[in-house]
Every structure is written in C-alpha cells, then in structure tokens.
Amino acid sequence: MGYDFSKIEKHWQKYWAENKTFKVDIEHGKPKFYVLDMFPYPSGAGLHVGHPLGYIASDIYARYKRHKGFNVLHPMGFDAYGLPAEQYAIQTGTHPEITTEKNISRYREQLDKIGFSYDWDREVRTSDPAYYKWTQWTFIQLFNSWYDKKSDKAEPMEKLIALFESNGNSEIDAAGDMTDLFSAEEWNSYNEKQQQEILLHYRLAYLSDTMVNWCPALGTVLANDEVKDGLSERGGHPVEKKLMRQWSLRITAYAQRLLDGLEKVEFSDSLKEMQRNWIGRSEGASLVFRLKTPPQPSPRGREQDTHQKQGATPSILPRGEDLGGVKVFTTRPDTLFGATFMVLAPEHELVERIVTPENRKKVMEYVTWTKNRSERERMTEVKKVTGVFTGAYAMNPFTEKEIPIWIADYVLSGYGTGAIMAVPGHDSRDFAFARHFGLPIIQVVSRKGETPSAPSGWETSYDSKEGVMINSGFITGLSVKEAIPATIRKIEEMGIGYGTTNYRLRDAIFSRQRYWGEPFPIYYKDGIPYPLPENELPLRLPKVDKYLPTESGDPPLARARNWVTKEGYPLEINTMPGFAGSSGYYLRYMDPHNSEEYFSKEANTYWRNVDLYLGGDEHAAGHLIYARFWNKFLFDIGLACEEEPFKKLINQGKIQGRSSFVYRIQGTNKFVSYNLRKEYQTQLLHADINMVDNDVLDVEAFKNWMPEYRDAEFILEDGKYICGHEVEKMSKSKHNVQNPDELIEKYGADTLRLYEMFLGPLEQDKPWDTNGIEGVFRFLKKLWRLYFNENDLLIVTDEKPTGAELKVLHKTTKKIQSDIERFSFNTGVSAFMICANELTDLKCHKSEILTPLAVLLSPYAPHIAEELWKVLGNSPSISSAPFPDYDEKYLTENTFDYPVSFNGKMRFKLSLPVDMPKDEIEKAAIEAEAAKKWIQGKNVRKVIVVPKRIINVVVG
C-alpha cells in the first residue's frame, strides 16, 4: 500500500474541521501574529493552480509561527461583490447573490482540499449585510469628517460648523476645493441648503460634479486604477471622460501621509515605487500671470478655482478674489524668465472668458474636437502637436513682456491648475509646441562650462536640473538649485504666488451605476444628501426586476420599489465600488461577529495590524492605497490603533501557463511533429495540456477532443508526436489551465503544496509545468520509507542516533528555519529532499531523528506530518508541537575540505583541521603533492587563506 495520501489527507482534513484545530481567540499571555491572504473574488471558473500559490506560502508561515509559540490569526473570506456575477445576472436573470453563493462553495471546497490552516469561524463576505453594515458605517464617518491641515488629521464636522458659526472660514486650512470666503455672519445667514452645499466641499466623502471615467459598455463610472490604457480593466471596454455628479473620497487629503507611511512598512521597493508614482508628489510654485485685458465675468457669477486642490496660503492669494489672471503650477520657477507663452487645457474655465472675438470660432472648434476624442485616441496620438491661439495675452511677471495664451490638449485639466507657463527652452513638450507653431524660444539655463548656442539650432530642449541661470535678471549666475528658492522668495514678496507641493493622486470616485454593490446609507432631502441614522444600518440591497439601468438611464437601484426612507425621502441609487468592501476587511477579521461595533477595542489592541500580507502586485495602486487610506482615517477617529494596516507585504509571482502546440499543414487535416514542422507550411494550434505528457501528444485523445480532429492524420518522429510549447497567460482559450483538484486526486495535497513551493522563488513569475511534480511525489514516498517498510510496518526504533544522523537533522532544522524566515520556500523543499536522501543512505530509522523531522515538515506538508506524528505515538495535533531547536555543536566539523585555487582557478581540494593556524594552512597548501604541478617553474607571490572558505595561491 505504501504512502496512501488520499486516506491520510481526508482523515486529517476532517479532524481539523471537527476539532476546530485552527480556531483562535485572544490570549493575552501569548504573542500574536497576523498572517493574511488577499481574499479572492470567487469567479465562476474556480481555482487554478496559480491561485493557491500565495495561500500555500502564507499557510506555511502561519503554521511555522504556531510551532514557534505564536497565537496566529490566519483568516480567509471572500470579496463577494463584483462585476462578473452581475454581468451574468444581466444575461440570465439569476440574482448575483445566487451565483456568488455557488462560486463561494466551489472555492471553499477546493481550498479545503489543500489543507489550509484557516480559522473559518472568522470568514467574512463583503456582500453579507452583517459585514457591509460596517462598510456603510465607515462611509457615514467619512461623510461626517473633514481634514484639518493644522492638526493634520480627520476631524468631526461639528467642530467645523462651530468654527464657521464663530469665525467663518477664513482661518480654516482644510483639505478640499473650497475657495470662497465667508464670515460668521454670512454663514449664519445661509439657509440649510446653502450650508449643506458648502459642507460638501469639506467632507471626506462628498458629492460633486467631477470629470469621471465613464464606461458605456459596463454602464458605470470607473476609478483611475480601474482603467488601463484607456480601456476598462474588466472587459477591456473603451472609457470616456464625462462630467457627472458622483460620490468621491477625499483621499488626496492623505497624500503626504500615504507617502510618509511607506517608510515605515516592509513592502518591496518596486511596490513602494509604484505607490510613490501613483501619489506623484512634486514640489514647485504656484503663481498668477496677469492678463493683459481683464477676462469676461464668469458665467457662474463668482470665481471658482476648481483646479487648486491642495490649497492656497490665504495671506498671499486671498481665496474668492477674482484673480484676473492665469494661475499655474510649475516645478521649475527658476525658468520663469524663459516663459514665452502660456497654454490652457481646452476645458479650462477661463478659455471662454479670454478668447478674442476673431479667434472664438477656431478655439471653440478645437474645444469640441478635443472633447469628442476618446481617451484612447488621445493617448495614442501623444506625439502629434495640436493647439490653437486664443488671441489673449498675459504678462510675464518677471520680464514684463506680454506672452500669448494658447490652448492645447497636452495640458491636462486634471493636474495642477490646468494651465501652464511654457518654457520651450527647457521643457521638451513646450519645445515641440513652440517649434510647431513658431513661438519664441529663450535659453535661461546653461550647462556648466558650455557656451550658450542659439536655441533656433537646437534639436531638443535642455530639461536638466543641472546648470547655471543665464538671461534671467536677478537670478543670473545662480545654479538651478539656488535659483529655485530664490525665485519662490521673490514671487512671494511680489504677492503673486507661493511655494507649494502638488500631487498627482486624485480623489477616489466612489459611486458605481451598478446593482451588485453596497448601497449608500444616504437619502436626499431637497436634493441635499444626508446620512441615515446609524441604528438603521445595514441598509440592505433591495430586490430589482432587472439588473439594467432604467429607461431614463438611472442605475438599477432606481428600479427598486419603495427605495425611500421611513419618512419617504428617496435613497441614493448608486452603489459603492469594489474597493469599498476590501478596504477594511482585515480589521473585521479581528472581531467578525461583533454586531455592536466594527471591531472591539480589545480585539484591535491585541491583533493590532497585519504582520504578513500576501497577494498579487496587481493591487499596488488600487486596494493597497485605498486600504491604507481607510485605515489611516479609522486611526484618526480613534478606532484603529495602528496607522499602517500591513506591516510586511509580499507579492507572490504569477504562475503562467505553459501552452502546448500542434502544427497543422495548411489546408489539410494533417499534423506534423515539432521537429519536422519546418518542412511544411504549418498553422500553429493550441492543444489541451491534459492530452500532452512531457511534450508527447496523446494522439487518440487529441482525435476525440473535437469533432474536426476525428480524422486527423499525423506525421510522427521516432513514433511520437512531439508538441511545441510556449509560456503564456493561463487561460481557458489557450487550453493551458491546470486545475488543482486533478493534481490532488493524482498526487495529494501535500505533493501539490510542496511542488508549488518548489517551482521557484515566491515573488517571481514562473511557468507551470506539471512534469516536475513527480520529483516531489517521489520524495514523499521516499520519506515514508524511513518510517515504514514495504509491508507497511512501522520500522522506527528507539536507538541512539549517530553523530552523522544528528548532523543531518540539525543541519536541516537550521536550513528550514532560516528558509521559512526569509520566505525562501523553494530551497526549503530541496533541503527536505537532501535530508531524506541522506537519511536513506544512512539507513536511519530512529525516532530521535524522525520525530523532529515530522515537525519540521508539518508547515509544508501538514497531512503526512500529522500522520507520522500520530504513528510515532504522539497525541494530535502536530500543529501545536514546538518547532525543534538546532544545536551548532552537531554541525561543527573537525576538518574542512579547502578548495585550493591557483590564480583564482580551483584545482584540487585539501582536507585540513578547522583550527589550523593560517600560516600552517598556507604551508600545507604549497607543499601538497597536487600543488607541485601548478607551482613548478613559477614563483609563489602570495597565498590568500580565508579560514573555512578558500585557499588561493597567486603564482607567476
């Protein structure tokens, strides 16, 4: 019978479930450790072998930490809201809840077969009202908060209102887009609606007219991170810009703290870099260019500086005053003397007010043209220079010269102020624009030691921050580094601007025009949003007759009957986006059944935050930023005790598919084997990897695969049909999907776990190839033979182990421990193989060696470890057994086999005592018999001896 994995695994999985082996509770006397996997969206396709990779790694770590005496929180749940179930609902009418429920059971079944040590009693599902109650609750807290830059944290709205009532808003420095000033008297004279509208400009969850990514095919708005290359991330549908009234979260208020927090967490450098790029901090100056002729009055009657999000310093640029100019942001204020024109984004609200009558037609045509271009078009035609002159002029504040104002779509309305001062000499985009339209180019920075040449002869601009200022009035002669602060001081003195910092990060658009998501706990009275009272949560997702928008284009929730409050006020009809539920789930695991609070203070102060978080790097810009923001907010309001939610994060690499190909001779039903394909005109076709073993095609299986291949003929080589192969994304259409259930059926979960780890470094992408799995399966069978003979009789003895046997055990213990601690699971598996090989060679069947070995193995292969642990007479479960210690004394050797090199090339080995003095080693090496040949006829110039490493003899 031998190693009967199927029986063993079923038995122990049942045992763990029945005994709740992995259930955890707060134990104040024990140190905690929180190991978390990014919870999955349960798709209809089930798990393929790529999904559990990270789960296996984290499970090994969690089990290891348990052996090391930690109280380990290792939960799992489901990110249950999502588009696929809803798309399916639209097609079939099946409620997404039913589809989701079904997919979750399938996931759960598959996960259980792999033997994870999750505490399933803590499972959360984002679509469960008991869970989303707290998502809604957090939204209300965000709605009821504003960001005070003075205290640098979120504060309650009551405090803000009190300040308005006593002093107006002139002393308030809040994150947001509020530019109008009002006094206490004015505030107190406003009616409810006016006040509420003003408050929306401060709230951390706010409603506003925003330029959004509208995806017509999905019928919804998407966040920036959900759009890739102008297409929706899910489904790849075109996305366009549209102005819509939407909920947003004021994540920009946290930009600097999100950036600073990266210093305190252990994420990979590349991931931190991605987050830094996404936040996109840049330092510079904001300043106003006076217009030559004042602009037409704003159609809205008052100046609304919608672009300035990061706030002005009121003493320099009084908010609310009609600036009569164009406000720009620049990171290179030093080049101000080189600003020869200005460019506004076509959407800039000043465009209509400054355009001269003779240019109006051309300008409006351009604005319309840019508006109608899709995002994708705009992105692919980046190189094409387009723009129109408005006819208006501004004054360069330093040169006092008038400079023309253009509009062009290379200036983005969403960044900075939506307007720029163009310095064609030192910015490549401005340079290209100036060249194209024949605008003047002035050089104001010169490379050190170079004589300036006429810009008319230049091929590119000089963009570097290295150099000396020329043609620049009072800063001429200064270096760029000196000139930047000097310029900022000057513009601040002149009262036309100030030094400031800009972020690329945008507020997160938080509404979706979809059904399958959290309803907003919001109702409208007189068109103004109000939160529901907390005791009315959760606001449950209503039933609808169809999952489509209404005839009038409203989202699906508008179809719900009685979608109103008790008092009859209409409820919000948008739902929350996918990242709402995933932004705080790790906190809920700490206290998942609490119906009174999100989580208790006790649970939070015990579990604190996630010690190890594992997941894919596709969440770098989305989930991981939102969750950090969410957590920081909860920290500000005193709920979360840690400011950063994830202490250490590891991104597991993707498992790629390895596709198999057959070669069909064109126009025939004849297939030619891989190495003969060059002799024919062939067509490359995917063959299902399940019909291919070690690149050899099962011809009969292939014929039966699809009717069109029934009569296929084959040109073989050596009697076999050899397939070609290539590494591609694992997908159904490429017929290269490997399902874990089939492998577990054939080899068992322990083999699958070991093999997934053996494949290569955790963080690296790697191709899936089933061939190698035999190797780890053989290892487990070999290991089994250390404990049992061919007749299934236990052959473990109580004999005292030899020095050699102890050395194997202690060497392995040391290696396994250090490999787990540095997340090098692939080398860990090979260490087990080496250990089993060596113990087999030593014919070791001794309990003193084999009992601790079972514990070492248990994080990787828990089922077989439990079984061995039990047959050796221990009481279950092995999961709480202490991890064996290793003792260096068994590892030390009396002699060391020195590799002896001559001029750096290893020539022979020499066994010498480890405590031999250096000079004696040197002597021994030179006098060795084998050394003669290399020294002969040459002088020994130098001998390098590194004890217990190497001897290198330099001859010549």
Next chain:
RNA sequence: GCUCGAGUGGUGGAAUUGGUAGACACGUUGGACUUAAAAUCCAAUGGGCAUUGCGCCCGUGCGGGUUCAAGUCCCGCCUCGAGUACCA
C-alpha cells in the same frame, strides 16, 4: 520616453556577506529487477578537446573595469517583463 525588476545547462531553478558556478528536481541516456509493463533502484548528464592515462580549455545576455578572487561590485550597452504615460 521615464521608473522598477530580471537575463545562469535541454527545463524549473541553487549559489544567504565578493570565496569550489550549476545544489535540488525534471528530462535524456545506459544499466539492474521483470515473461513484459508500471513502480523502484544504480550510474552518467554545461560545452568543447582528449578519451592511452593524468587531464586541459571555454563557460552565468554583451563589452570594459576593480580585486588574490566577480553570477555577485563599478561603468557602458543589448534583450525581456512590469508599472506609468503629455503630471508642467
């Protein structure tokens, strides 16, 4: 374009601090066992030259450099992957 990461046998990969390149495994070849197959076990396996023996030369994407010693450090390229994309 910019930023980050990676290039090692037929394949996945190892080499943790500059110190024996190719651990471990797959595959391949040969052998043992067997009526046969499977399973198992043993041996060989980077390339080349020599295989009468000891052996010798080359070799970690390419070209330089530092060092007694470089897959590892430095400089300059090439290729692939990821992110980002007019961010002023």
